[in-house]
Amino acid sequence: MNQHAKAISFVLNGSKTEMLVQTHENLVELLGRLDLYGARESCGQGLCGCCTVIVDDVAVSGCLYPAAFVDGKTITTIEHLDHDVQLSPVQQAFIEEGAFQCGFCTSGFILMTHKLLEQKPMPTDEEIRDYLAGNLCRCAAYPEIINAVKSAATKMART
Incomplete structure (x- = not known):
């Protein structure tokens, strides 16, 4: 394992997920590697809300949130709001x-x-x-x- 990488596990949109993340990687980048593009990095400073993701029932700025911090947490993205293909x-x-x-x-x-x-x-x-x-x-x-x-x-x- 790369000395700058960390193995993490978390629940993403209801599914247990395990990933290897780089210590410098943010949550938006991690979600992009999982083909989830609803949270978008725009300002890169947590000021615009484009990168909003729910972590353990709290809205966070995904551009500032280190990916390694989701270890053991539950993440909900925009892609999970529709249930059985019905919009919320x-x-x-x-x-x-x-x-x-x-x-x-x-x-x-x-x-x-x-x-x-x-x-x-x-x-x-x-x-x-x-x-x-x-x-x-x-x-x-x-x-x-x-x-x-x-x-x-x-x-x-x-x-």
């Missing part, structure tokens, strides 16, 4: 409300919206803006994103 209410609301343009930031917004609605099932506009403040949309689809969050909240309240 949040994913469906983002589509219905047109809450994206280029789509580069969308997976981060969707994951953060899931976390928000777990904590606040019916958030106000101010609570939505505050919670999603760490996610940036360069296309400025913010009004549609706010509408999508409110729509998703309503959908989830019905179920």
